[in-house]
Amino acid sequence: MTVKYEGSLRCKVVHEPSGQAFRTDAPIDNNGKGEAASPTDLCSAALGTCMGTIIGMQMENLGLDLAGMRIEVNKEMSNYKPRRIIKLSTEIWLPTKLDDKTKRTVELAAKGCPVHHSLSSEIDKPILFHWQ
Numbered sequence: 001m002t003v004k005y006e007g008s009l010r011c012k013v014v015h016e017p018s019g020q021a022f023r024t025d026a027p028i029d030n031n032g033k034g035e036a037a038s039p040t041d042l043c044s045a046a047l048g049t050c051m052g053t054i055i056g057m058q059m060e061n062l063g064l065d066l067a068g069m070r071i072e073v074n075k076e077m078s079n080y081k082p083r084r085i086i087k088l089s090t091e092i093w094l095p096t097k098l099d100d101k102t103k104r105t106v107e108l109a110a111k112g113c114p115v116h117h118s119l120s121s122e123i124d125k126p127i128l129f130h131w132q
Contacts, residue, residue, distance in 0.1 A: 010036070030083065040085055043119070044073040047088055050115035051127075055092075058109040062102065068095035087124040097132045 002014045009026035024039055026032025037045065048071040059066045069092065076087040092110065110116070110127055119125065 008033075011039075029077075040075060040077065043085060044075045044088055046115045047113070047119070047125075048073040048090065050113040051090065051092065051110045054113040055106055055109045058105055059102075062105070064096065064098075064102070066095060069093065070095075085123055087126075088119070090125070090127045091130065092127065093130040094132060103129070103131060 002016055004012045004014075006012055006023075009032045011024045012021055013024060014021045023036045024042065025034060025036040027038040027040075028034040030038075032038065052069060052071050055069065056066055071093075072091045074087075074089045074091075075085055076089070078084050078086045090110070092106075094106065098106065107127075107129065110129075116125060
């Protein structure tokens, strides 16, 4: 990843292998315009997409297609210095009915994703599953 600061609290991020790019912006509550995802929003996105990918891998190994799975990550920031993420609450909706053993596999996959393990233990990271 390459990051170029463009001024006005905005950055352009380029994924070098693919050439895909996106911008970030500081949030409104921290001197920005909030016109794009903030850097801390990307932590939320990284957690949700990592969980989705790892769950997808596990389910594909079992011959299950979870296309349509929805994951929402709600980020909470501290009200004190230093400004930091204090909680990432994740909710996962599964599009198909699963037995208890497969549900446990999904839970372990979500909690076992590399981003979940890489985030500070000081960040509260609850996960709520919505089963059919």
